[in-house]
Amino acid sequence: MEFVVGAALAIFSAVVLAYPFLTARSGVESHAPVLDSPVPPPELASVYQAIRDLTWERQAGDLPEDLYQQQLDAYRRQAALLLRDAAVYSAVVGESDEALEQEVATELAARGGQTPQSSQDTVA
Amino acid sequence: MAGVLPFRQHSFLCRVKSPSPPFAKGGEGGFRHSIAALSCLLLLSLLALAAVTQRPAQAQTPHDEAEAQAIDRMLMCPVCPGETIDQSQVELARQMRLRVREMLAQGAGRQQVLDFFVARYGVEILAAPPKSGFNLVAWIFPALAVPLALAGGLLALRAMRRRPAAELAPVPGPDVGLDPFLARVDQELTVAAPSDVPRTGSSADG
Amino acid sequence: MAEMGAIALWISLALSSYALLGSVLGQVRHSPPLVESARRATFLLPLVLLVATLSLVGAFISRDFSVAYVARHSSLAMPKIYTWVAFYAGNEGSLLFIAMVLAAMAALALWLAPAKVRDTLPWTTAALMLVLTFFLAVTAVMANPFAQLPLVPPDGDGINPLLTHVGMFFHPPALMTGLVAIAIPTSFAIGSMIGGKTRDEWADAGRVWGLVAWVLLACGLLLGSWWAYTILGWGGFWFWDPVENAALMPWLALTAFIHSIMVQKRRSMFRMWNIVLINVAFGLALYGMFMNRGGPVPSVHSFGASTLGWVFLLFLGVGVVVPFGIFFWRFPLLKSDRNLDSMLSREASFLMNNLLLLSIAFVTLWGTVYPLISRLFKGQEITVARPYYDQVNGPLMLALVFLMGVGPLLPWRRASLRGLRERLLLPVAASVTVLALLAVLGVREGYALLGFGLCALVAASILQECWRPTRVRRRATGEGYATAFLRLAWSNRPRYGGYLVHLAVVMMALGVLGGSFFHLQRDVLLAPGQSTELGNYRLLYLSTEEVQYSDRTEYVSTVEVYRNDRLLETLHPWRVSYPAAGMASTRAAIRSTPVEDLYVVPSENQAGGTVVMRILINPLVWWMWVAGPVVVMGTLVALWPQRQAVPSRQPLSVPPAAASINPARPRDVREAG
Amino acid sequence: MSQRTLILLAVALPVAALLGLLAWASVQQKGGPAGAGINRKFGGVRIQPGPARDFSLTLLDGRTLTLTELQGKVVLLDFWASWCPPCREEAATLAEVYGEYAGQPVEFVGVDIWDRQEDALAFVEQYGVTYPSGVDVKGSIAIDYGVKGIPEKFFIDRDGVVRRKFVGPMSADNLRAVLGELLNASPR
Structure with missing residues (x-):
């Protein structure tokens, strides 16, 4: 009895694990993360948060008006x-075409010695 | 807008030089302010007072007993790892506590009692290494390491400060066509937090 | 039952190894199905481990003494409710427990991971699975809880009587869960480093899971203190025992981390520092596990020496070297975007608080290894216990409390000296007043004076920080005080949750100060009918009732407490002796009020009902335990998801003027320069 | 050196030292934490020889024994308790070897600690202990000799110097070897 339950557990696990390969082969849409349309950079949220912070602090009377204005402008500009x-x-890269992205990356590397952040450069 | 008002008041506060009664300030805000402060003070003082009321009572305990208890906490119980004779309830700990009191009654001082036990059980009987000889290492490390860490922190902060603050300095890169994006920033901020709309003027973009 | 558990354990080991290899290979070879399959394995793991866990529970409940672990940690006489405790009473079960909670938390963390870290999630998975695989491998190969006995004994050995206490239902699980939960923020950090996403992508997930681990450890530590206070019978709650230190050190590093990660979230600073901090916390957690499981320093409540020590030492080595190796590999990418605006800013005060916390952690670490150093260089055995830590850590903790009072008064970026002076005025006045009051009342201990003064400083500064913005908001919006305050706090939850936790720390500080500087203690031998006095109390000892059980004798004493000849309360401290195990355990009777605890515990029962009692008056200790729920509440407030100013997802159009621009980001240009 | 190398060294060296220390300590570690003062395994403890502290012990038969009385004899001071399993294990051996040395300048003294008088009497009766034994009620002898567990034995030579210390149950051969050595070392 116990071995049956154990075997059932093992088989169930194997099926769950094999499923992505099966769907990938039969051409069904994969569950792997896809690069969707231009995502606003994650830094943006923190800049927005910083602006809210700044506003909160000014409301609490922590910031002189001139310093507030100066910092607010800097943050807005950064955002x-x-x-x-x-x-x-995203305009240059287009529909996240990998070849194009690679091309841009190499061009950039040639120009500035710097590659843009993408998941591809991690592999090296 | 709202931000201006409290500012005045605070600069007034600032002129109150002595750290004396907070209720010296006028105005409704100041008054409330001091009520909050007072209640906090009151609570804390009451608590501290409660602790302190024990002080005269402590005199009831004979001096030797207080001293004996202090010594109990400096001696480890040899048969139970990690417990002092004050904590341990085994027979040996009880006998050692008794010996401590006997010695004090005979006029021995704290150091003599400790030495007595060290001579019999070795230094490991002491709950903390003695501040002498090689064991100074144990004490010197924290005394050295902590100021060093703090100094290192200060140095790191200074290094972080050396360059002008990036966000206030002009960001490299052309500003061409920034206006539509600035407009969008303002719009998104307005949508996200209607109550805390940052006031943005046309003077904002540079 | 046992076979099923063993099978499930081996399946889970296979699953976690698969998830580890699958996510690494899938990432290296760009195989999305493999990555996805590995991800599914992480979700299967809690399920399979639940089967293993339940079968061990089943074995306990059905008293299946053919399972060695069950025979060693339970008996027929043991009430079924203690199954929960017996489960993790030994090495084998506690390892299974750790694996179970780690698997569950890992699945949850990966499931809830924010979109920002999606690209590096497979690396995070790999890091988590490496840790889990280690625990599962050790459990399955070296300490299998399902190992069978060749001969089935008629009865088991029974449970350690010290563990049969309410505190034990929550204290060990909270500590174990908290310690292993540190693996999660660490894995997010490692994942983002390997994946090269070294900006602030991981900061949110890191903060949330850092806070989770932090609050679990905090609860575990407090519950452990409470357990020690009520059951160990010496009247104190903290002894800097090696096991306590093992949990305290990572907690300190985590405390530093959850402060410092706020700086990264808000200001994109301290990137390297945060990774260092979380790695240090993880390393200290592994060090703690090593020490508890066969480490070279004996302690009252460790699991005792075993061959597992070597395995955990190896894991400690790997767990420290690998993350730091990755850190140094990615070092050039980890530069912060911003510089410090001013030494007088919240950022700077956070760094100082971090350094103080780490100093306490490392001084404690030093204390735990110093006996080994003495043995190595002098061949001399040395004990490092409470007096040492009190002396070296005491001043550091006071400094920390001071920063806790001043830090929140500093605004981000830059504080003006004038503004700071204004804001310090009230707290300093409060502090000075309390100090003066106490000095007048005759308190002479410098430490205690300073401590109470600093508590006043912190409490006043927190109140001021609640009050001042509330007033401003009320002026601006016309809301009532309560509404204004609640709306304000709700709009800045991390900050006000933090204040709540700071208040709890003040409460704990009160308990520590009261308990260590103002307690009264007396050990007395009392015959029935005799009474004794301590402080303002008179205690009349009436009798002791002796109850025999098959495995133990319980002595329940009755003590009447009088103050000014008025009966306040009748206390029933008790003591149980287990002759077979050669053990005794006590349960103190405590009359607890916010002002002081009257603590009565019998330490020896003699013939004729005579009893040796330890009686203590511990002022302010009540606050220590009240602080626990406040810490949890504060953390919940701080953790409650903040409605972010989320950048909208509408497509970004390119205005013609901008289309011709080089797409290199300004920051990249700056970093290259 | 670059900033990176400096930080690398600052982290790597202490970590390596700590890991090395822990590994060394793990190799060193023998047995593990001692359990509540019972020495189950036999072993010698290295000590600095020094003059034995005098004591007076009220014996089970009511007489009083002092160490000075035994000057000139090799003395085995044995700390034991009736409830301690390893003490029971070696009790018969001790009694037997004591018999062998009758007539020689050798004396055994059994110091019963952390125990009750009636249990001690029963124990002595059961194992046929004939050498002088008594209960150290206040534990002062145990404290003077720094006893950390039982059984624990001290061998005092004929000049009143503590020469050897052993923990755990001792075999007859070991006993004879040590006694012989001390008898020969300082023949009077």
């Missing part, structure tokens, strides 16, 4: 730059 870069980047 705008992030948005612009994301937009430009």
Whole structure:
């Protein structure tokens, strides 16, 4: 009895593990994470959070108006730059075509000695 | 807007030089302020007071007993790992506590009692290594390491400060066409937090 | 039952090894199905381990003494409710327990992982599975809880009587879960480093799971203290025992981490520092596990020496060297985006608090290894116990409390000296007043004075920080005080949750100060009808009732407590002796009030009803235990998901003017330069 | 050196030292933590020879024995208790070997610690112990000799110097060897 339950558990596990391979072969859409349309860079959220913080602190009377304005402008500009870069980047890369992305990366590397952040450069 | 008002008041507060009664300040806000402060003070003082009321009572305990208890906490029980003779309830610990009291009654001092037990059981009977000889190492490390860590922290902070703050410095890269994105930032901030809309003027973009 | 458990254990070992290899290979060879399959294995694991766990529970409940572990840790006389405790009373069961909770938390963490870390999730999975595989391998190969006895004994050895206490239902599981939970934020950090996503992608997940591990450890430590206080019968709650230290050190490092990760979340700073901190916390947790399972320092409540020591030492080595190796490999990528604006800022105060916390952790670590150093260089056995830690850590803790009072007053980025002076005014005034009051009342211990003064400083600064913005908000919105405060706190939960925890720390500090500097203690021999006095109390000892059981004798004493000849309460401290095990355990009777505890415990029962009692008055210790729920509440508030100012997902259009721009991000340019 | 190398060294060296120390200590570790003062395994303990502390012990038969009385004899001071399993294990051996040395300048003294008078009497009766034994009620002898567990034995030579210390149950051969050695070392 106990061995039957054990075997059932093992078989069930094996099926669950094999499922992604089966669906991948039969062409059903895979569950692997796909690169979706230009995601706003994660830094953006923290910049927004910083702006909210700043506002909160000004409301609490912690910040002189001039310092607040100065920092707010800096943050807004930073956020705008992030948005612009994301937009430009996605425009150049297009539909996340890997070949194109690679091309851009090499070009960039040639230009600035720096590759853009992507999951591909981790493998090396 | 709202942010301006409290500011005035605080600069007023600042001029109160002595750390004396907080209720010296006028105004409704200041008054409430001091009520909160007072209640906090009151609570803490009451608690501390409660602890302190034990002080005269401690005199009831004979001096030798307090001293004996202090010594009990400095001696490990040899047969039970990790317990002092004050904690342990085994026979040996009881006998050792008795011996401590006998010695004190005969006029021995704290150091003599400790030495007596060290001579019989070795230094490991002491709950903390003695501050002498090689064992100074045990004490010197924290005394050295902690100031070093703090100094290291200060150095690191200074190094982090050396360059001008990046976010306030002009960010490298052209500013071409930033306006639509700035507008979008403002719009998203407005949507996300309607109550805390940062006031943004046209002076914002540079 | 036992066979099924053993099978499930081996299946789970196979699953976790598969998940480990699958996610690494899948990532290296760009095989999404393999990665996905490995991910599924991580979700299967809690399920399979649940089967193993339940079969061990089943073996306990059915008193299946053919299973060696069950025979060693339970008996027919043991009430069924203690199955929960017996489960993790020994090495084998506790390892299975750890594996089970780690698998469950890992699955949860991977399931809930934010989109930001999605790219590096397979690496995180691999790191988590490496840890889990280790525990499962040790459990299955070296300490299998399902091992069978050749001869089935008629009855088991029974449970350690010290464990039959309510505190034991929660203290060990909380500690074990907390210690192993540190693997989760560490894995997020490692995953993001291997994956090269070295910005702040992992900061959210790291903070949340760091807080989870932190609060679990905090609860475990507090419950352990409470257990020691009520059952060990010496009237104290903390002894800097090696086992206590093993949990305290990672908790300190985690405390540093959950502060410092806020700086990274808010300001994109301290990137390297946070990774170092979480690695240190993980290393200290592994060190603690090694020490408890066959480490070279004996302790009252460790699992005792075993061959497992070597395996855990090896794992400690791997767990320290590998993460730091990855850290140094990715070192160049970990530069922060921003610089420090001012030495007088919350960022700087956080760094100082971090250093103090780490100092306490490392001084404690030093204390635990010093006996080995003395043995190595001098051949001399040395004990490092409470007096040492009290002396070296006491001042550091006071400094920490001081920073706790001042740090929150500093705004992010930059504080003006003038503003700081304004905000310090009230707390300092409060502190000075309390100090003066106490000094007038005749307190002379410098430490105690300083401690109470600092408590006042912190409490006042927290109150001020609640009060000041509330008033401003009320002015701006016209809301009532309560509404204004609640809305304000709710809009900045991490901050106000943090304040709540700080308040709890003040309460604990009160308990520690009261208990260590103002306690009264007396050991007396009392015959029935005799009475004794301590402080303002008079205790009348009436009698002891002796109850015989098959395995133990219980002595329940009756003591009447009078103050000013008025009967306050009748206490029933008791003591149980287990002749077979050669053990005794006590249960103190405590009359607990916010002002002071009256603590009565029998330490010896003699013939004729005569009893040796230890009587203590422990001022303010009540606050220590009240702090526990407050810590949990504060953490919950801080953890409650914050509605982020989420960047919208609408497609980003490119205005014509911008299309011609080089897509290299400004930051990359800066880093290259 | 770059910042990276410096930090690398600052981390690697202490970590390596700590791991090495722990490994060394694990090799060193013998047995493990002693259980509540019972020495189950036999072993010698290295000591600095020094003059034995005098004591006076009220024997089970009511007489009083002092160490000075035994000057000139090789003395085996044995700390034991009736409830301790290894003490029971070796009790018969001790009694037997004591018999062998009758007539020689050898004396055994059994110091019963952490125990009750009536249990001690029963024990002595059961194992036929004939050498002087008594209960150390206040534990002062045990404290003076720094006893950490039972059974624990001290061998005092004919000049009143503590020469050897052993823990755990001792075999007859070991006993004879040590007694012989001490008898020969300082023949008077």
